Amino acid sequence: MTMTFTDIYMPPRLLAPGGTPAGYATHQQRYGPVSYGNPAHLLRTLAESGLTGRGGAAFPTYRKLGAVAEAGRRTGRAPVVVGNGAEGEPASHKDRTLLRLSPHLVLDGLQLAAEAVGAGEAYLAVEDGATPLETALTERRDPLPVRIVRVPKRFLSGQSSALAQYISGQAALPRDQHPPVREQGVRRAPTLVQNVETLAHLALIARYGADWFRSQGTPAEPGSALCTVYAPGREVRVVEAPFGMPLHRLLPLDGVGAVLTGGYHGTWLTAAEAATRTLTAADLGAGVLIALPADRCGLADTADVLRYLALESAGQCGPCLNGLPRIAAAFRTLAAPGPQGTSRRDVARWAGLVEGRGACHHPDGTVRLVRSAFTTFAAELDAHAAGHCTAADRRPLLPVPENRS
Ligand SMILES: Cc1cc2nc3c(=O)[nH]c(=O)nc-3n(C[C@H](O)[C@H](O)[C@H](O)COP(=O)(O)O)c2cc1C
Ligand code: SF4
Numbered sequence: 163m164t165m166t167f168t169d170i171y172m173p174p175r176l177l178a179p180g181g182t183p184a185g186y187a188t189h190q191q192r193y194g195p196v197s198y199g200n201p202a203h204l205l206r207t208l209a210e211s212g213l214t215g216r217g218g219a220a221f222p223t224y225r226k227l228g229a230v231a232e233a234g235r236r237t238g239r240a241p242v243v244v245g246n247g248a249e250g251e252p253a254s255h256k257d258r259t260l261l262r263l264s265p266h267l268v269l270d271g272l273q274l275a276a277e278a279v280g281a282g283e284a285y286l287a288v289e290d291g292a293t294p295l296e297t298a299l300t301e302r303r304d305p306l307p308v309r310i311v312r313v314p315k316r317f318l319s320g321q322s323s324a325l326a327q328y329i330s331g332q333a334a335l336p337r338d339q340h341p342p343v344r345e346q347g348v349r350r351a352p353t354l355v356q357n358v359e360t361l362a363h364l365a366l367i368a369r370y371g372a373d374w375f376r377s378q379g380t381p382a383e384p385g386s387a388l389c390t391v392y393a394p395g396r397e398v399r400v401v402e403a404p405f406g407m408p409l410h411r412l413l414p415l416d417g418v419g420a421v422l423t424g425g426y427h428g429t430w431l432t433a434a435e436a437a438t439r440t441l442t443a444a445d446l447g448a449g450v451l452i453a454l455p456a457d458r459c460g461l462a463d464t465a466d467v468l469r470y471l472a473l474e475s476a477g478q479c480g481p482c483l484n485g486l487p488r489i490a491a492a493f494r495t496l497a498a499p500g501p502q503g504t505s506r507r508d509v510a511r512w513a514g515l516v517e518g519r520g521a522c523h524h525p526d527g528t529v530r531l532v533r534s535a536f537t538t539f540a541a542e543l544d545a546h547a548a549g550h551c552t553a554a555d556r557r558p559l560l561p562v563p564e565n566r567s
Contacts, residue, residue, distance in 0.1 A: 171403045171411070172378055172386060176362050178263040186301035189266040196270050196368055198305070201231075201278040210372035212384040213364065217246055217320070217357030218427065220443035223364065226354060230344045231279040233352035240282030242348040244329065245272045247288040247358040248313045248320030251425040251448040252470075252561050256388035257358050259400040261288060264362060265298040269308065271361025274368050276306050279354050286358075287311045287325050315563070317426070317474035321522055322355040323347070335476050336522035359388055359449070379405035383443055392452040392559075394418065407441045412451060419456035420538050422560070424448060426467050427527025430460060430538035452560065459553035461542050463560045464535040465490070465497035470562045471528050481516035481525040488512050489532060499546045506543065510536070 178184040184192065208224035215221045234241040245268060249257040261268060268286070276284045283306075286295065290312045299308060311329055313319040319334040326347035328334035347353025356364075363385060367375050376384040383405035391399045393413055403412055413421060413436070421436040423429050424447025431439065433456070439445065454460055472490040475482035489512050492505040513532050516525040536543065545552050 169391075169399055169401045169412075171401060171407060174402055175366060175378075175386060176260060176264055176267060176359070176388060176402055177400070181263065183263050184266065186266055186298070189264070193267070193366070194369060196274065196365065198274070198277055201280075204274060204278050204368055205231075207367060207372050208364065211367045211375040212372075213360065213367060213375065214383075214443055215357055216359035216363070216387055216449065217355075218424075218448045220446075223356070223360055226344060226356070227275060227278050230352050230354040233345050234280050237345075237352060239351045241279045241352040241354060242283045242285070242329075243272060243276045243279060243281045243354045243356070244322075244325055244348065245284075245286040245308075245358050245361050246320055246322070246325060246355050247286060248325060249289055250315075250317045250320040251427075251450060252317070252563050253390060253392070253425055253450045253452060254448050255390045255398065256400050256449045258289065258293065260359055260362060260388060261295065262293045265295055266302070267362040267365050268358045269298060269302060269304070270365035270368075271356075271358075271363070272308060273304050273306060274364055275354060275356055275361060279352075281306065281354070283348070283351075284308045285311050285329055285348075287313050287320070287329070289313060289315050289319070291315065317471065318476065318522075318524065321524070322353075323522065325355055326353050335478060336524070338521045387441070387443070387446055388449055389441075389446065390450050392450075394453055394455045403441055405441050405443065409436050409439045409441060409445075409451070412441065413453050415453065417456055418453040419458065420454045420460050422450070422452040422454065425450035426471060426560075427523075427530060428534075429530060430464070430534040432538050435538075454559060455555070457554040458559055459497070459542065459551055459556050460535065460539045461493075461497040461546065462553070462556055463558055464531065464539070465494045466558050466562045467531065467560055468493050468528065471524070471531075475524055479520045479525075481519045485512050485516035485525065486528055489516070489528070493532065493535075496543060496546060499549050499551045502547050506536075506547075 213223045321336045324334045324336045379385045386404045418433045423445040428447045468490040472486035477483040495505040513529045
């Protein structure tokens with residue numbers, strides 16, 4: 163898929179200008195030196211900056227670093243740091259774009275985070291087949307060697323406990339969240355898993371400070387974020403935008419029926435709702451914004467995504483084993499015009515049963531998508547029940563990879 167970088171909403175912070183990958187010399191020239199040696203100062207600056215994670219949950223970064231450092235002191239085990247570039251979300255391209263264009267910003271952030279938590283090992287997890295990063299590593303003289311780990315290209319591979327399992331030599335599947343990865347992750351050591359975009363922001367905050375970071379965004383949600391943007395009739399773009407920017411500036415809404423924010427664990431909005439919204443961390447989720455043209459069927463697209471999510475779960479827990487396949491199958495019935503039996507009620511009931519009951523948040527994210535589809539496509543649901551579909555174009559729009567068992 164081709165990317166263009168013509169949409170500039172702010173002075174670029176993370177992506178090398180012109181779409182040209184930055185080697186180490188260019189990187190140093192552009193951003194200047196990083197100063198190591200004062201982890202306590204870095205933690206304070208991160209707290210003041212208000213940086214939150216860009217992997218989907220928007221958790222305050224300084225709190226996670228503080229908790230991992232504390233777990234290391236308490237247990238006497240040197241923590242492990244993992245840069246998360248797995249990008250399991252099929253519609254997202256932001257992390258691989260960042261790693262391709264600005265690998266050294268991510269690697270600076272990884273070293274700084276490692277120093278801040280007192281880590282003894284560092285890994286950078288990337289999806290299998292990603293741009294080689296070995297050259298970038300050989301250009302540097304880092305205090306802590308970084309090992310590149312190539313994770314299977316699956317939806318769950320980037321979940322933090324799945325990553326920790328994979329690096330420990332197991333399958334890349336989530337495990338029970340107790341104890342959490344920050345206490346016991348890679349080979350049971352306290353482990354910091356941080357999205358690669360978060361690390362790149364961290365590397366800039368360490369250089370330029372909290373006030374600089376806060377000069378973009380809003381007081382409540384400072385800074386900027388990378389978004390993968392799907393607008394009708396345009397190439398897929400990865401852009402950097404400040405929090406608080408109106409969504410309609412990122413995504414032209416003419417001829418658009420609905421917008422999916424946050425990716426496949428995200429939320430459908432009607433175009434009218436999207437027109438009133440600004441970019442927030444909650445809406446941004448995994449950094450994906452998709453405009454669905456008004457002549458497409460959002461129910462058909464949602465059904466395809468739900469089938470994909472159900473098959474990706476690996477069925478380790480009840481909600482995924484029993485709930486998600488049922489929800490996906492009943493939703494498929496709703497996506498086709500014709501008799502629907504009890505499918506609508508069944509989906510609503512099963513959604514309530516699986517929510518909050520998995521070892522990880524996969525069922526919760528899936529339920530979020532289902533519930534928002536019910537609200538946003540309520541008129542289409544009624545039309546399908548009455549035997550017709552309002553969409554002129556029933557081709558799928560959302561990218562859904564083939565599931566592999
Ligand atoms: C099902 C599932 C899949 C996830 N996939 C990714 C992913 O591909 N990349 C990522 O950075 N975070 C992913 N996450 C979030 C991670 O578990 C973790 O919270 C994140 O990497 C922490 O980094 P951050 O605080 O910098 O966002 C996923 C979470 C879930 C529940
Ligand atoms: S909730 Fe689903 S995806 Fe998460 S660990 Fe359990 S079976 Fe796997």
